[in-house]
Amino acid sequence: MTDRISSNRAVVRAGLRRARVELRQQLLSPLVIGALVGPFIGLAVIWWLRDDPLMESAISVGAFFVPAFVAFGIVNQAVLGVAGEMITERDDGTLLRAKAVPRGMAGHLLGKLVLHTGTTLFPILVLLLGAQLVIEGVTPDTAGDWARLLAVGVLAMSATLPFGAVLGSLFRSPLSILWVMLVVYGITALSGIFYPLTALPTWLQWVAQAFPVFWVGLGVRSALLPADAVTLELTESWRTLETFAALGIWTVLGLVLAPMALRRMARRQSGSAVAAARERFLSRGY
Amino acid sequence: MTYGTTEVLRGVDLEVATGEIVALLGPNGAGKTTTVEILEGFRVPSGGEVRVLGEVPHQAGEAWRARVGVVLQSWRDHPRWRVREFLDYLSLYYAPYATDEVERPWPVDELLERVGLAGKEGRRLDRLSGGERRRLDVAVGLVGRPEVLFLDEPTAGFDPRARRDFHDLIRSLADLETTVLLTTHDLDEAERLADRILVLAGGRIVADGTPEELRLQVSGTAEVRYTRDGRRFVHHTDDPTAHLTELLTSPGPRVEDLEVRRGSLEDAYLALVHRVETGGEADWHTLTGTSETQAQEEEPA
16 A cells, blocks of 8 residues: 555655666766866866965965865855756656656655765765875864864755756756856855955955855865964854854755745646757757 | 647547557647646646546646556657666656555566567667667556556657557557557557547547547548540449449440549548648538539540
8 A cells, every 4th residue: 555654665765776876877987087077187286286375374275275176066066067967857858757757756856866965075085085195284184073074065065956956947948057157156256265255355255155155165164174274264263153054044045945946847847848858959959 | 728828729528448549640739749748747738627547637646646657759868777777766666556456566577578678678778779769668658557558659750660569569568458548640550559549630639439430431432433435434422332233234335444442541531630720610520421422524544
């Protein structure tokens, strides 16, 4: 009989199966090179700048770039990776297939959540392990530091992933992902990820703090950088409480908006929508 | 059903009994896909009443979804998945819906055998040929042992050989007690596969019956051609036997080059569709029920 518990168990099993299959496709195949390009470029930059001091502070530009690449990796994959994949999957019928199966959408989303956690964390781990060899004092060395990095990482993902889903469901054409990229990279450029926010005029500092990207960056820096690097921050404080509060608010907002956006998108899925996308692909090539 | 202010479906009344294979036949743009999407629950009708397995499709729950199989026109999804792992994955969703009578999901090995994909388990989906991909789509449609299976233009873009193979596959499913509704613009396909054909044109059902019934309605008129006295005659009649008896026993010059042809289903279908599309209020009966006998004379060839 179809009670709720066995149905839930089936959804969880299917979601995890999906994540396992797709993780294997992405990490145990030549595609893994794509996932490694980012961390290796990052490592090269870090190595190049390992001795340049940053604004007369105690740390080098290279050291500052370690948390920068980690934060950028999270935002990039969780927002742009997810949004891009959703647009692809809507066009090729993957989402419609999920809709044609009992509770298929729930299993699909669970699978994607696990998958994207993996595809986000994997390059970050590679970068952190590599950075340990290139530069000193920027990887967590105590259990407490690791716990802090993990907590920040989980919260950063939960604050950004839902917005990847929202953006992916709002836009129709694969080209519009370029607009999403522009906006996301623009916000990232504002957010003091690759340079201290103190370098910006005060009003831009306020704008930056309104977006989650700044708080992701601050949280990661607090977990990775040595204690005296705190002098580069706005109030010369890691503002742990504010970081968790800000990312928490963005998480709640995302978890309210994402299901609405996903439901709207799922409702609009139909065979003719997929066929129309196929037509567009054949005639225009994207 | 309307798109904006354009009404695309009106007066589609159909009832389908359990285990029937029904073909929804019509030209491109007749509303076939729209009809099927409403029945699948993927589209909300602007009016009217729809019930599939006793429920309103677009409001029905997940248990209903488990009893319905869907094969769409164009799937390009999951390109990097392998045949076996894809079916295994999808079958997980159906396990909670097994009942004492219906085993769910369909064991994947058996299913692969059934649709003719045994031996292709490890193939990536994007490396399957068009025909193989379609077989997989049918397997996906069947993995939950549905009570109703929808097939939307299942053989669009097939070469004749692949089409024939696919027809064999669908007919081999007849023992499943699954109700099948397929759409097609190919009369031949509808005739081969279906127990019953519905002709959809201009957003309405304009004919409904078994292929045999439709054929009989049409072939009620026969065409008798002959040459007599060096002149060519073409005669349309409801009763070719009587006409021939009279013709051959009547005094006069010899009847030569005699030919009797049943009106073809295809001719009638095309004429019907043409009439609806050019705005005529046609239905099957007004088209095929013309019973006046008329002889006309043609110039000698």
